[in-house]
Amino acid sequence: MTSREMMTMVREIMGGDIELKFGATSPPGHYVQTPYNYTPKLGRRLTRNTYIDLGLGLLDYLQQIDHVGGQPGVKSQSEAKSEKTKS
Secondary structure, eight states: OOOOHHHHHHHHHTSOOOOOOOOSSSSSOSSSOOOOOOOOOOOOOOOOOOOHHHHHHHHHHHHHHHHHHOOOTTHHHHHHHHHHOOO
């Protein structure tokens, strides 16, 4: 999964109200062609017995941030909703 796909998933979870801006797709100074080829040794795959879906894990994390409160001066979604209902 690319970082673009990850942030798009976060935007969908948050209701689509977040604007995403991405820079260049490849880092500057990266070789386009080279006569060399690096083939690393294959590693061992480590797996766990338990599994948490990435989307569900993000949703749980975002709900925890909303419950505890985000950065100072930034209202959580629940705080913003309660202010709307008061007025």
